Amino acid sequence: MAEEDRMTLIEHLEELRGRIVKAALALALTTLVSLLFTDRVMIALLAPSGGIKPIFLRPTEMFLTYMRVGLISGVALSMPVIVYQLMRFLAPGLRPNEKKWLYVLVPAATGFFLAGAAFAYFLMLPFALQYLLTFGSDLVEAKWAIGEYISFVTSLLLWVGVAFETPLVVFFMAKLRIVNAKKLSSYRKYAFVLAFVIAAIITPTPDPFNQTMVAVPIILLYELGIILARFA
Numbered sequence: 032m033a034e035e036d037r038m039t040l041i042e043h044l045e046e047l048r049g050r051i052v053k054a055a056l057a058l059a060l061t062t063l064v065s066l067l068f069t070d071r072v073m074i075a076l077l078a079p080s081g082g083i084k085p086i087f088l089r090p091t092e093m094f095l096t097y098m099r100v101g102l103i104s105g106v107a108l109s110m111p112v113i114v115y116q117l118m119r120f121l122a123p124g125l126r127p128n129e130k131k132w133l134y135v136l137v138p139a140a141t142g143f144f145l146a147g148a149a150f151a152y153f154l155m156l157p158f159a160l161q162y163l164l165t166f167g168s169d170l171v172e173a174k175w176a177i178g179e180y181i182s183f184v185t186s187l188l189l190w191v192g193v194a195f196e197t198p199l200v201v202f203f204m205a206k207l208r209i210v211n212a213k214k215l216s217s218y219r220k221y222a223f224v225l226a227f228v229i230a231a232i233i234t235p236t237p238d239p240f241n242q243t244m245v246a247v248p249i250i251l252l253y254e255l256g257i258i259l260a261r262f263a
Contacts, residue, residue: 057112062105079156147195201256
């Protein structure tokens, strides 16, 4: 029996290795393809700045930034394959009713993340970048380094996208019976305060307008999470 369990464990590890290899190959392929279109992606990332032309301060900064954008684009393109491999690895260990929620989680999480990234790109970034560009402009001239700019923009897109996963987190916490709708409703005032704290962390500018712009959607997403918790 012990030997049988050991072989089963080895088979699981071999399957995990196979899934990781397939995901890595997909990432390598999509990154290579992305490098062909990195110029267009960088133009899109620069668009919210309103037409500024960043500089690079180190000989390798532009090259490394170019490769970073290609890698990020490759990760985004290969994410369906990576998630699929993860699902195939986890599915055998789940009950039929649990598998159902696993297949709902992946497209829902993708949709919420894309909605958050779009919100940050089209609404937050233009205001935030304009504020940062003009802040102190009467004293110094703004010359942004391309590496710092791309890092700032991609980080903001990532964390706002993650913040938009709030309803799903609340829903699955309710499915696991960690919380319920009544308890979540009683925590509402604390959630509002936490939303503004998270907004202050995510938002790159200290002005209340941008922080409110982030906090209000998080509050609305929390309310959506309460509604989903009732169904859970």
